[in-house]
Amino acid sequence: MHVGAGAHYQAELDAGRFCLQHCPQCGRHVFTPRELCPHCGAAPLRWVRARGTGEVHSASTVHRKAEDGGPYNVSLIDLDEGVRMMSRVEGIVPEAVRIGQRVKARVVQREGRGLVLFQPEEGGAA
Numbered sequence: 001m002h003v004g005a006g007a008h009y010q011a012e013l014d015a016g017r018f019c020l021q022h023c024p025q026c027g028r029h030v031f032t033p034r035e036l037c038p039h040c041g042a043a044p045l046r047w048v049r050a051r052g053t054g055e056v057h058s059a060s061t062v063h064r065k066a067e068d069g070g071p072y073n074v075s076l077i078d079l080d081e082g083v084r085m086m087s088r089v090e091g092i093v094p095e096a097v098r099i100g101q102r103v104k105a106r107v108v109q110r111e112g113r114g115l116v117l118f119q120p121e122e123g124g125a126a
Contacts, residue, residue, distance in 0.1 A: 009032075013113070019050060022047075023042050054118075055078055056101045059076075059098070061094040071093075074086065074088060075089050077105075091120060092119075
């Protein structure tokens with residue numbers, strides 16, 4: 001039985017592992033999960049553990065009432081592997097997230113599913 005790339009990615013997160021795809025043909029990493037390399041068309045892609053480090057490309061603060069959880073940020077993170085993903089930076093107030101800030105990923109469980117979130121890297125100020 002073939003498990004699709006998206007389902008495989010989520011299963012790895014659910015198990016606490018942050019993985020990316022890597023193309024053995026052209027040597028580039030791939031995100032979001034897919035069946036073929038978007039750079040060279042090769043298949044199959046290999047799953048590798050992500051380093052989990054990168055920097056904030058952009059960040060927006062979403063404001064909501066305190067009783068609804070308060071404000072949070074939505075950020076685009078450029079991973080050191082050369083791919084970009086959307087997530088959140090936690091551990092600091094949303095308005096303090098800065099473009100160029102170094103961050104480190106962690107996998108958390110929310111409602112029984114794995115999710116990649118980021119936190120500021122030690123000494124990683126922009």
